[in-house]
Amino acid sequence: MEIEQKYPYHSLRAEEALEKLQSRASGLTDEEAQLRLEEIGPNELTGTEGMNPLLLFLKQFKDFLILILFIAAGVAWYAGHMVDVYVIMGVIMFNAVLGFFQEYRAEKAIQALKSMIKQEATVRRGGKAKKIEARELVPGDVIILEEGDSIPADSRLLQAKNLQTVEASLTGESLPVTKKVTPLEEKVHMGDRTNMIWKGTHVARGTAQAVVAATGPHTELGKISSSLGEIKVTTTNFRKKTDRLGKQMAVISILTSLVVFVLGYFLRDYPFEEVLLVTVATLVSSIPEGLPAVISIVLAIGAKRMARQHAIIRKFSATEMLGSVSVIMTDKTGTLTKSILTVKRIFLGDGSEYAVTGTGYAVEGGLTQNEQEVNPSDSPVLRQLLLIAGACNNAKLGEQPGEGKEGAEKGEPSVMGDPTEVALLVLAKKITTKNEGLLPEVRQIDDLPFSSEQKFRGLLAEVEGQRVLMAVGAPEKILKLSTSILTAEGPQDLTDELRQEVWEKMDSWAEEAMRVLALAYRPSDGTSEEAVADDVRDLVWVGITGIVDPPRKGVPEAVAACRSAGIRVMMVTGDHKKTGAAIAREVGILDGLANDTSYGDALQEDELEVDDQEFSRMVDQVSVFTRVSPNTKLRIAETLQDKGHLIAMTGDGVNDAPALKRADVGIAMGIRGTDVAKDAAQIVLSDDNFATIVRAIQEGRIVFQNVRQTSYFLLTTNFAAVAVFIVAIAIGWPFPLTATQILWVNLVTDGVMELGLATERGHGDIMKQKPVPRDASILDREVVPYILLMSSIMLGLALGAFAYYLPQGEETARTAVFLVVAMTQVFNTFNMRSLERSVFSIGLFSNKYVNIAFVVSLSLQLVVIYTPLLSGLFRFEELPLVDLLVLLGLSSLVIWGAEVYKYFRFGRKQAREQK
């Protein structure tokens, strides 16, 4: 079998292309596809292979810090301290191993996330349409595409209806390109091959079927790029912040080490090599070398936690950005509501009204009037409405009960398609299954899919030998397009009084939070084969249906949580003003807002054609925007951003892509969303749920807090250790630690403990604070008193110990200082688990990783002091057990000091909050 992926398929007719690709209109069989997949390889771009652990390990040696360590080793060797040389080499190795594990862990987490983002494609295999992973596509597969799908492989069109694709990612052309099936001349340029569609581009509108011609690296995209659609770690706001932090800390450590050198060499005349060695060692230990790695671990852990909560991160930076979100712009259907729509009421053109019984998608229930069961065959208008509801519809009901869907009851069928259409289909089925032969046969000729700009859908069909055009959509829209109204006696003039009556009914339903849909039709002339939007006019109005879509569980709570977290929630929806406002009221979006309510609870699109100043006032005062077009969505977002807000926005359709990109955090719906929206977004919600956004924001805040806590920890630690040197030298004492001892302290404290801090879970009050301002830097002046307090305790203890033990010899004194410096830092980790709360109130041992780090760190210290070989190398002197315990006890003073500090600084505030 020989499949040519490079053949100019655009020059063949559709059938010839199929034949050439050894396929057929019904598609390949699974067996054929399997064989081809083995032969040709998966439909993936190359260059996406995983990490190489060896390279990752070697990378650790490229570090600037390692260079300084090698210099230190050189100096030691020059001074003849061979032991120091070995120890420094050991430290270099240890550092590399630690760095390796940190990065390995972060990398693993990123890869796990990548594997969650799967692209799917609908293909026809053995005559049946099914969804497969896009990587399993092979040349010859027949794929089915609709609006918003991304195109999974280079393909030759077989059928196209109103098809337009956007090829900007490939050709740079931003306008949609119209695609047709007709063959072209062989020599036309790639950008003009309008019967071909390309991997990496997407369907802007219309539907199509196509046969795959080239996959993976053989596609046009494969030739130019190897990295589309991956998680990108770009330089972001946050990266800038962490870079600045790194620089700030590096400057501090260089300056302080310089002081050590100057004091040691010029003020006291220690031998040059000694001073140099100690200076280099303090420099090494005070540079926060672990910080970048720790930050990526914090981000990775945050992203992993979010994924567990159904928020899948596509761009890593979003993890932290979420923490600063101050406005959420959410849509309604499916995000705030369950998206299990049920028709509850019917109001017909002849003035009759019905209630529909039954719940959810279950095909059980019927029609009642004044609590009495009605016989549908009595009313021709009702029959016409049911006919349109069932036929002008692209949804499908399966046999199997639906699985996994929140709120789906047992016995409900699985459903496919737009929930609005499912609701209408279920309505029709409820009646027709009980009354066979009620409705005539419908032969569908052409379907006009729903678009949120038009706000209606259509169908061209043949009913009893007669062509009709059916339409279902937003009632204002359909009412405008209607000229007559259906009654039991046939169509009549649609008078203004009748319009008024319909309008009032619609309004009152919308106020009850119902989504209202109008159904209408028009006899067609019988020549046209295509359903086009322009033909949807002069309609005969049949009636309206009222659909309920109850709020999801947990949404009101999530909205309330946003309020106390200082986050504003806005609803931006395509639905009717009153429906929007009613749902907003139910979930609590309208609570406690706007002091000035001159604009009312909600605004709709046509009220928004105002100048920027007024628009900006509206955005301040109104939180529900309805019948909104994608452009207005963008305008609202931009207005808010100009006010300094950081916004998270949800979206699902093709038209939402620009707004999703524009938002600081674009959030796409995993279930309902189109591929285009998902590609444009930074986060994909796998459960489409509003409450998930709020949980993700909480994780985002924890990320920022953990980065902050870890850097404060490093800063205190480094500052205190260097201070010990400076003061000791100034007094005229010997060095309080040797170079190798400093390096070891640095490893067993910073290196180990910061990993524990990275996993802190955040504490109760994190969603009671205001969002972190967008440009807040990680180092905050707030923390200065704390750092000074901790450093003085550490300094006092270390110098005290040194003075006390100095009469027993330098080595004993250094051993004591070593213990004190290390242990005060280790204890400080516990303090840093929360900047405001008492460590006892959050649970002293509640962070498993900090506990492990504590044990590891303590053992490492004891090992170097109490194993003869190592203590010889490090020049430690054994301390009696009592002394050891006393020193440990004294070191724990940092905890008591911090507790007192936290109590006076924040304790009262917390007590107030708890009331």
Ligand code: ADP
């Ligand atoms: P949203 O989903 O935010 O409510 P849409 O733009 O999807 O907004 O829908 C706008 C209006 O269009 C709805 O209020 C409804 O009247 C109508 N509509 C929505 N979906 C369909 C559909 N599948 N078929 C016909 N009309 C629809």
Ligand code: MG
């Ligand atoms: Mg919708």
